[in-house]
Amino acid sequence: xxxxxxxxxxxxxxxxxxxxxxxxxxxxxxxxxxxxxxxxxxxxxxxxxxxxxxxxxxxxxxxxxxxxxxxxxxxxxxxxxxxxxxxxxxxxxxxxxxxxxxxxxxxxxxxxxxxxxxxxxxxxxxxxxxxxxxxxxxxxxxxxxxxxxxxxxxxxxxxxxxxxxxxxxxxxxxxxxxxxxxxxxxxxxxxxxxxxxxxxxxxxxxxxxxxxxxxxxxxxxxxxxxxxxxxxxxxxxxxxxxxxxxxxxxxxxxxxxxxxxxxxxxxxxxxxxxxxxxx
Amino acid sequence: xxxxxxxxxxxxxxxxxxxxxxxxxxxxxxxxxxxxxxxxxxxxxxxxxxxxxxxxxxxxxxxxxxxxxxxxxxxxxxxxxxxxxxxxxxxxxxxxxxxxxxxxxxxxxxxxxxxxxxxxxxxxxxxxxxxxxxxxxxxxxxxxxxxxxxxxxxxxxxxxxxxxxxxxxxxxxxxxxxxxxxxxxxxxxxxxxxxxxxxxxxxxxxxxxxxxxxxxxxxxxxxxxxxxxxxxxxxxxxxxxxxxxxxxxxxxxxxxxxxxxxxxxxxxxxxxxxxxxxx
Numbered sequence: 298x299x300x301x302x303x304x305x306x307x308x309x310x311x312x313x314x315x316x317x318x319x320x321x322x323x324x325x326x327x328x329x330x331x332x333x334x335x336x337x338x339x340x341x342x343x344x345x346x347x348x349x350x351x352x353x354x355x356x357x358x359x360x361x362x363x364x365x366x367x368x369x370x371x372x373x374x375x376x377x378x379x380x381x382x383x384x385x386x387x388x389x390x391x392x393x394x395x396x397x398x399x400x401x402x403x404x405x406x407x408x409x410x411x412x413x414x415x416x417x418x419x420x421x422x423x424x425x426x427x428x429x430x431x432x433x434x435x436x437x438x439x440x441x442x443x444x445x446x447x448x449x450x451x452x453x454x455x456x457x458x459x460x461x462x463x464x465x466x467x468x469x470x471x472x473x474x475x476x477x478x479x480x481x482x483x484x485x486x487x488x489x490x491x492x493x494x495x496x497x498x499x500x501x502x503x504x505x506x507x508x509x510x511x512x513x514x515x516x517x518x519x520x521x522x523x524x525x526x527x528x529x530x531x532x533x534x535x536x537x538x539x540x541x542x543x544x545x546x547x548x549x550x551x552x553x554x555x556x557x558x559x560x561x562x563x564x565x566x567x568x569x570x571x572x573x574x575x576x
Numbered sequence: 577x578x579x580x581x582x583x584x585x586x587x588x589x590x591x592x593x594x595x596x597x598x599x600x601x602x603x604x605x606x607x608x609x610x611x612x613x614x615x616x617x618x619x620x621x622x623x624x625x626x627x628x629x630x631x632x633x634x635x636x637x638x639x640x641x642x643x644x645x646x647x648x649x650x651x652x653x654x655x656x657x658x659x660x661x662x663x664x665x666x667x668x669x670x671x672x673x674x675x676x677x678x679x680x681x682x683x684x685x686x687x688x689x690x691x692x693x694x695x696x697x698x699x700x701x702x703x704x705x706x707x708x709x710x711x712x713x714x715x716x717x718x719x720x721x722x723x724x725x726x727x728x729x730x731x732x733x734x735x736x737x738x739x740x741x742x743x744x745x746x747x748x749x750x751x752x753x754x755x756x757x758x759x760x761x762x763x764x765x766x767x768x769x770x771x772x773x774x775x776x777x778x779x780x781x782x783x784x785x786x787x788x789x790x791x792x793x794x795x796x797x798x799x800x801x802x803x804x805x806x807x808x809x810x811x812x813x814x815x816x817x818x819x820x821x822x823x824x825x826x827x828x829x830x831x832x833x834x835x836x837x838x839x840x841x842x843x844x845x846x847x848x849x850x851x852x853x854x855x
Contacts, residue, residue, distance in 0.1 A: 342665040342701055344626060360639045386621040394672060397699045418723075420676045422621055444697075 307551035309367030341398035341477035386423030406469025484540035522551030586830035588646030620677035620756035665702030685748025737836035763819035801830035
């Protein structure tokens, strides 16, 4: 498995405080020792840093921590190998150009049968089920919306919610999806969120005796808001909201703007084999 | 204008020595002060570093110089703004996923009318003529070869040679194109190459009193070979070969493997308006 982190803010924020918490899990305090990746949006362009080495000892991860790049939207991933070999093409987040923007995707879990689905337009660079699932989602969006990327976050959220629950029948499918404006977060079995608004307090990272002033993270903009979503709560003195399996959250401008909830009959991952998986 | 650098080697090499020469031109000794980019292949995956700040003062450029990442194929670009605003989406190299590999492209020059050409599949992230030209080339390859990327470097070289001379009628079109295996370098008006084979000597960077032992760059692999191509000769005590306008070179495994030369009647850039430009 691996850990996911998403951040969306109304004003440019330093994601490095959250990334530090996640990076410390990269081999130092956690078992996640097989590489990491970080995508930082500037407008619709995602600058992406990837490394095969554990984040706690990586010079590039140190560079990112010591030279924070303010951003309003970011996705980070720390990976322990489950499928495929440790290599750059297998390192999350995955990035594609779609209709004048970068779309960024990271996954926690496994989808054992997803590679049985056909791909026509998209192609993978590595051999993970995660990147393959990303390509399947991109092709499904193309089938639903044509070559134009859907600008309406409610419509796109509903589509990703439905696709997530369809693909998620195959296994564990926690994922983050970003497009430069919105962050979509799907819970397979493990996803937490926290939202920050003034008055801002302090937070203590789970795996380090580091106290962070949220107001400093937001560059002292007092009307700023920020949301952080992660497979694991990253701070230990705050109240994180846990998602129910099958939920998809949509964040925009630092806030949760839509929640798509599964029917109460939804049994979570692996309760039913997908139609395209062998019986 | 801006400067281009391409490196291809038979064994993993430190491109940072060449990049240092190029980076010094980023505002320190040269006029190229509006950002830089560097793509380093690992297999068919291109790790890309981009920065809006001048390379001579950028912390990320310093990181890249101080933590050299051995690679067999790299493209670098240092930019002075000519078209569009200085922003990440306007920073070369440009990268797209094509049939299971990253294709990387960087351009020196301007193509004033290229945006009049239609795009169907590809879309741009920024507003440069360079990225637009890259998308035009990708669509032309798709028209010629279908969704499969052409594996034969001679065939692809001939196609890029012909497309380069067609688009190059519009202006200055020096470009580098890489696909994880081969490097294609097209001369609009300015392109130089140098090839290294044992016995290796030393080279002195043009803008710095830095002497580089080529054998160290190649990690003391004595049967290694390496080729470097650049819009400007980067060393001052070596003999660089200058291309004739309209030429396209193909490099593989550290060596020049194909040269496509224009007919002697070829007049170079801007001698004739392209058919798709207004008369």
